[in-house]
Amino acid sequence: MADLVSHPDEVRVVSKRFGEGATDIDRYLALDGYKATQKALTMGADAIINEVKASNLRGRGGAGFPAGMKWSFVPKQSPKPKYVLCNGDESEPGTCKDRLIFEHDPHSVIEGVIIAGIAVDSHQGYIYLRGEYRYLIEIMEKAVADAYARGFLGKNIFGSGYDFECAVQTGAGAYEVGEESALMESLEGKRGIPRIRPPFPAVVGLYGGPTVINNAETLANVPHIILGGGEWYASLGTPKNGGTRLFCLSGSVNKPGVYELPMGYNLRKMIEVAGGIWNGRKLKAVQPGGSSVPVLTADETDIPMDFDALMKAGSMLGSGAVVIIDDSTCMVKYALRVMKFYQHESCGWCIPCREGTDWLKKTLIRFHSGGGVRRDIDNIQYLAENMLGRTFCPFGDAAAMPTISLVKKFRQEFEDHLEGKPCPYEDHGKIEHLPVLTAWDHRTADPWAQAH
Amino acid sequence: MQFSDQLEKRFAELQTHYPIKRSALVPMLLYAQDEVGHVSDEVVHEIAARLDLTDLEVRNVVSYYSMLHTKPIGKYNIQVCTNISCMLRGAEKVFDHIRQRLGIGHKQDTPDGLFHLEEVECIGACCWAPAMQVNYTYHENLTTEKVDEVLESLRKKETQ
Ligand SMILES: Cc1cc2nc3c(=O)[nH]c(=O)nc-3n(C[C@H](O)[C@H](O)[C@H](O)COP(=O)(O)O)c2cc1C
Ligand code: FES
Numbered sequence: 228m229a230d231l232v233s234h235p236d237e238v239r240v241v242s243k244r245f246g247e248g249a250t251d252i253d254r255y256l257a258l259d260g261y262k263a264t265q266k267a268l269t270m271g272a273d274a275i276i277n278e279v280k281a282s283n284l285r286g287r288g289g290a291g292f293p294a295g296m297k298w299s300f301v302p303k304q305s306p307k308p309k310y311v312l313c314n315g316d317e318s319e320p321g322t323c324k325d326r327l328i329f330e331h332d333p334h335s336v337i338e339g340v341i342i343a344g345i346a347v348d349s350h351q352g353y354i355y356l357r358g359e360y361r362y363l364i365e366i367m368e369k370a371v372a373d374a375y376a377r378g379f380l381g382k383n384i385f386g387s388g389y390d391f392e393c394a395v396q397t398g399a400g401a402y403e404v405g406e407e408s409a410l411m412e413s414l415e416g417k418r419g420i421p422r423i424r425p426p427f428p429a430v431v432g433l434y435g436g437p438t439v440i441n442n443a444e445t446l447a448n449v450p451h452i453i454l455g456g457g458e459w460y461a462s463l464g465t466p467k468n469g470g471t472r473l474f475c476l477s478g479s480v481n482k483p484g485v486y487e488l489p490m491g492y493n494l495r496k497m498i499e500v501a502g503g504i505w506n507g508r509k510l511k512a513v514q515p516g517g518s519s520v521p522v523l524t525a526d527e528t529d530i531p532m533d534f535d536a537l538m539k540a541g542s543m544l545g546s547g548a549v550v551i552i553d554d555s556t557c558m559v560k561y562a563l564r565v566m567k568f569y570q571h572e573s574c575g576w577c578i579p580c581r582e583g584t585d586w587l588k589k590t591l592i593r594f595h596s597g598g599g600v601r602r603d604i605d606n607i608q609y610l611a612e613n614m615l616g617r618t619f620c621p622f623g624d625a626a627a628m629p630t631i632s633l634v635k636k637f638r639q640e641f642e643d644h645l646e647g648k649p650c651p652y653e654d655h656g657k658i659e660h661l662p663v664l665t666a667w668d669h670r671t672a673d674p675w676a677q678a679h
Numbered sequence: 680m681q682f683s684d685q686l687e688k689r690f691a692e693l694q695t696h697y698p699i700k701r702s703a704l705v706p707m708l709l710y711a712q713d714e715v716g717h718v719s720d721e722v723v724h725e726i727a728a729r730l731d732l733t734d735l736e737v738r739n740v741v742s743y744y745s746m747l748h749t750k751p752i753g754k755y756n757i758q759v760c761t762n763i764s765c766m767l768r769g770a771e772k773v774f775d776h777i778r779q780r781l782g783i784g785h786k787q788d789t790p791d792g793l794f795h796l797e798e799v800e801c802i803g804a805c806c807w808a809p810a811m812q813v814n815y816t817y818h819e820n821l822t823t824e825k826v827d828e829v830l831e832s833l834r835k836k837e838t839q
Contacts, residue, residue: 229807229819308698320762320801353696358709358746359802361815394696399709400746402800416704416730418743434698477764477805484806518763518801548805550763564766568800574743 229327232484234500238463238471241447242487245331250366252373255334261379263450267342268387270453275346279449281457283469288314288405288442289517289546290621291534294449298439300429301347307436309349311340312414315356315363315443316398316405320518320568321548324473324485325443329356329363332447333370339446341384341391342453343439351392353433354443355410358399367395402572406620407440409574420576421620444473444547464490468533472547476501479508479553491531498528498551508553512636516545518565519625521632522552542632557652558637559644562607562630563591569626580623583614587630597647604641608634680725686714690729700730704740708747717751745799753788753795755833757781758812761798764805773809774798776823780830793837794830 231246239245249255267275280295301309313336317325328336340352354371356364371393374380382390396414398404404413408422411433432438448470452460461469468490474497477483481502488497494515504510510525515532520543523530530536537544552561570584587610594603611627611634618624634641643651682690689710693703704726711722718741720734727737741747757777761770778784781794788795804810807819811826818829 229804229817317803318801321764321805322801323803323805323807326803357803358744359812359815362817396696396702397706397709399705399744401744413705414702415699416701416740418740475806477808478767483764483768483808514763548764550767550805552767556767561763561766564761564763568762571800 229323229330230484231327232482232486234486236492236496236500237487238489239487240451240460240463240471241328241332241335241444241473242485243332243451244335245327247331249332249334250330250370252334252370252377255332259454260334261338261385263453264338264341264379265385267345267453268385268389272346272348275342275453278457279346279452282448282452282460283457283464283467284445284448284452284460285468285534286442287444287448287472287547289319289519289543291544294441294445297429297441298343298346300427301349301437301439302430303348305437307434308351309347309436310433310438311343311347311349311352312407312410312433312438312440313340313352313354313443313446314405314407314410314440315354315360316402316410317360317443318357318402318405318572319546319548320565321475321477321514321550322517322546323475323477324547326360326363327473327485328443328447329360329367333367334374335447335450336367336443337370337374337380337393339441339443339449340393341380342449343441343446344391345389347437347439349437349439350390353394353396353414355396355398355404355414357404358397361397364395364397371395401574402568403574403620403622406622408620410440411438418574420574421622423619465531465533465536467535472532472544474532475548476551477548478551479505479510479556480551481505488532491533491536494523494528494530494532494549497532497549501551504551504553506553506555508555510551511554511556512552512558514548514550514552514629516543517548518550518568518629519543520545521628522636524636543628555652557595557650558633558640559591559595560650560652562633563588563595565629565633566591566626569622573622573626577618577620577623579614579617580626583610583623584626586610587626594641594644595650597644597649599641599645601642601645604634604638607641680721682711683714686710701732704730704732704737705744708737708741708744712747718747718749754793754837755813756795756797758797758799758802760800760802760804760808760810762801762805764801765809768808770809770821773811773821773823773826777826777830780827793834 284294285291404419409419413419428438512522534544566588570588573584575581611630614623614627723737727734759774785798809821810819
C-alpha cells in the first residue's frame with residue numbers, strides 16, 4: 228500500500244476519496260457514489276459529450292487529447308459493437324497515480340467507463356491493468372462484482388433499460404501495451420504490437436468495433452464533471468486545460484508523492500510542494516511528464532504546468548510524472564538509463580525504433596564508461612533525430628525526444644566523458660571502462676560512419 | 680493437464696468476458712504461471728488446445744510479455760526497479776546490496792531455489808522509491824536495512 232501525502236495547495240477532485248475507505252461500495256455510495264452515472268443516464272449521449280467538452284478535460288495518459296472531442300469521433304451508427312477501454316497499464320517511468328485511483332477509488336473508474344459508454348452508446352467496457360498490479364486487479368474485480376450485485380452493471384442498470392457489461396483484464400508485463408492500439412492487440416490475445424493509423428480506434432478499434440480508450444485518471448474525472456458541471460471543472464485549471472491533475476513528484480526531493488494540483492500550477496512551486504530538493508543539493512533538471520519527454524534545465528522551470536505551456540517550452544506534460552533531478556546526477560548516465568528502458572521495451576515491430584534504441588543504448592554505455600569520442604555526441608543526436616516520426620506508434624519519439632534534449636542541453640557533461648575521462652559523478656572503479664574505439668573499430672561498430 | 684478448481688473457475692469466468700476465446704490468452708498464461716511456477720510446455724499446450732490455437736501461436740505471445748517465463752525460477756522473485764525515479768534515490772545501491780547478499784546477479788537463482796533476482800523497469804512506485812516487488816508484494820522506500828529485513832523474514836518463513 229502506497230503512502231498518501233497532502234499539501235494545502237492541493238485541490239482534491241479525483242483524489243477526494245483517497246483514504247476514505249471508498250473501496251467499500253456502501254461507503255462509496257455515502258460519498259456521492261454512482262450519482263453521476265444515474266444523472267448521465269437521464270442526460271443522454273449528446274449532453275454528456277457537451278458537458279465533457281465544456282470541462283476542457285484532456286487525456287491524462289500522455290498526449291492530452293480533449294476527451295469530449297475523442298468521444299464525439301465515435302460514429303453514432305455502427306454494425307459492430309462499440310467498446311470503452313480504460314487504460315491502466317501505467318508503465319511510463321515516473322508515473323504512479325492510476326495505482327492510487329485503483330487502490331482508493333475503484334468505483335470512480337467504473338463510473339467513468341459506464342458514462343463514457345453511455346456517451347458513445349457502447350455496452351461493453353474493459354479495464355486493463357498492468358500485470359504487476361495484481362493487488363489492484365483484485366480490488367477492481369471486487370468493485371466490479373459489487374457493482375454487478377447492486378445492479379449498477381449488467382442488464383438494465385439502475386432500472387434505466389440501458390445494459391452495460393464491464394470486465395477487468397490483466398496484462399503480463401509490457402510498457403508498449405500502454406499504447407492504445409497495442410493494448411487492443413493484447414486484449415485480443417496477441418503480442419502488443421501497434422496498429423497503423425488511420426483508421427483511428429474511434430472508428431476501428433477493439434475487435435474491429437469503434438472504441439473509446441482513455442487513461443484511468445481521465446475516466447475517474449468524468450463522474451465529477453457530470454456532477455459538478457463542465458464549467459466548474461474547467462474553471463479549476465487554465466484555458467483549454469481543465470481541472471486538476473495528479474502530479475507524481477518523484478526523484479531528488481524531500482517529500483515525493485502524488486499531489487493533486489490545479490492545471491497550470493507553477494513547476495518551481497511544485498518542487499516546493501514536494502519539500503524542495505533533498506540533501507541540501509541544487510536543482511539540475513526536471514523531466515516534467517515522464518521519461519519520454521524532453522528535459523527542462525533548472526533555469527527553465529519557472530513555468531505553469533499545463534499541456535500548452537509545456538509544449539511552448541519545448542517539452543510535454545505527458546503522464547503527470549514530474550521527475551526532479553539534483554546536481555549530483557550525471558546526465559549521461561541519466562540518458563543511458565532512459566535509453567536502456569526504451570531498448571528493453573521496444574516491441575521490435577518498427578526498425579528505426581528497434582535498431583535505434585539498441586544503437587543508442589550501446590553508444591551511451593560506451594560513452595558513459597569513458598570510451599566515447601567526440602563524434603559520438605553528434606551520432607547520438609543523429610540517430611535519435613532519425614527515429615522521430617518514423618515509427619508506427621509514438622514509442623520511437625518517446626525514446627528519441629528525451630535523448631535529443633539531454634544531448635542538446637547538457638552537452639558539456641557529454642564532453643566531460645570523452646576519450647577515457649572517468650565519469651565525474653561515479654565512484655571511480657565502479658564502472659567497467661570500455662576502450663576508446665579506434666577509427667577502424669568505429670567503422671564497423673558505428674552506423675553513422677558507414678552511412679557517410 | 681490439471682489446474683486447481685479455483686483456477687478452472689477463473690478460466691471459465693474469463694470466457695464470459697469476451698466475444699472471442701483468444702482474448703483470455705494473456706490472463707490465462709499469467710494465472711497459470713502463478714499456479715505452476717512457470718509457463719511450461721505442458722501449460723502452453725493445454726492453453727493452446729483450450730483456445731483453439733497452435734502451440735506456436737501461444738509461444739509467440741509468451742515471448743512478448745516480460746512477466747512470463749518458460750523456465751522455473753526461485754520461489755521468491757525479487758524484482759528491483761532501477762529506473763529513473765528509483766535510480767535518483769539509490770536503487771543501484773539497493774540492487775548491489777541484494778546481489779551481494781544473495782550472491783547472484785540479474786536473472787539468476789540462489790542454489791537453494793529460494794530466490795530469483797531481477798533488475799526491472801518502472802513498477803509504478805516512483806513516489807515511494809526505491810522500490811521492489813517480491814512476487815506481487817511491493818516493498819517501498821527501501822534502504823539496505825529494510826532489504827535485509829525482507830530477505831530475513833522470507834528465509835524465516837521457509838524454515839518454519
Ligand atoms: C509507448 C506508449 C506507452 C503508453 N502507455 C500508456 C499508459 O501506460 N497508460 C495510458 O493511459 N496511456 C498510455 N499511452 C497513451 C495511449 O496510447 C493513449 O493515448 C491513452 O491511453 C489515451 O487516453 P487519454 O486520452 O485519456 O490520455 C502510451 C502511449 C505510448 C506511445
Ligand atoms: S521508477 Fe522505480 S518504480 Fe517507477
